[in-house]
Amino acid sequence: MKKMSILMVVAVAAVGIGSVVTFAEAGNDYESDQIFAGQLPAGYRDWKLVSVAHEEGKLNDIRAILGNDVAIKAYRDGKLPFPDGSIIARIAWTYVPSEANDKAFGQQQSFVAGAPTNVQFMVKDSKKYVSTGGWGYTQFDDGKPAHVVVQNCFSCHVPAKANDYLFTHYSP
């Protein structure tokens, strides 16, 4: 009887581990399917931070680059090229001065994130996106897919070819 309980526990634990792995793998496919079906992938806003940046010029935004678990692992391991299933999200917001922060600092110096501008994704699938370096590109405006010429995204990323077409480096 006691032996059986232990066996049961092991069996349940094994089933548990099995489903976690399957779920995670299915999760990446699901996320990428969602993206190319014109939906923001569930949970992307919870992904881990890769780094941050500010773009002047026409963009005039402040941005965060997030990665799903596959991408974050690749970034942290420092291995190129990124494996299939990697997804990188670039969220951007308008770049606005913060009156409240400036008041606390006693001078104009603080710029924060204003309204969201758009969200871009890079999805690694070396078979599906052969013609664009193994990455699929897409953009969402106000949560809806934008009409963006994918080849334009790619040609802009070509100079970063030696870094698997990624401009953003991981910030510890």
Next chain:
Amino acid sequence: MKKMSILMVVAVAAVGIGSVVTFAEAGNDYESDQIFAGQLPAGYRDWKLVSVAHEEGKLNDIRAILGNDVAIKAYRDGKLPFPDGSIIARIAWTYVPSEANDKAFGQQQSFVAGAPTNVQFMVKDSKKYVSTGGWGYTQFDDGKPAHVVVQNCFSCHVPAKANDYLFTHYSP
């Protein structure tokens, strides 16, 4: 026999759920204990993103504000004051132009995160930190606790009292 297997599964599942809750609660205490014992709390770099900012002037940094699960929930729920157990991490890096990005854009416009500068934490414990608005403050330089006058952190945050002493708003 079959009935027993189901009972076993339920029992194991119940134990599982029980330990997850306990672990999460203990996790927050553990993180806060680690911080005030002079250690960077394990896993803080994996916390979810609250927002980003750029500080000019002497700081001249670009920063990300992350929150543990308790803090992120409070941010998303929009409820003030933040509950005990909330921890907010502010990671900063030097603010540096990116030659590689500028080349791709065809003009100088891109600023990215350089070397890490310091990491600051705000830990909510309304009983322990009564004299500083319910928040404990600390800073780490190069992963080691910095000698920062906590009262100075607090007095700087007083103008944000109406927002529970938080300057950073959540960016969707």
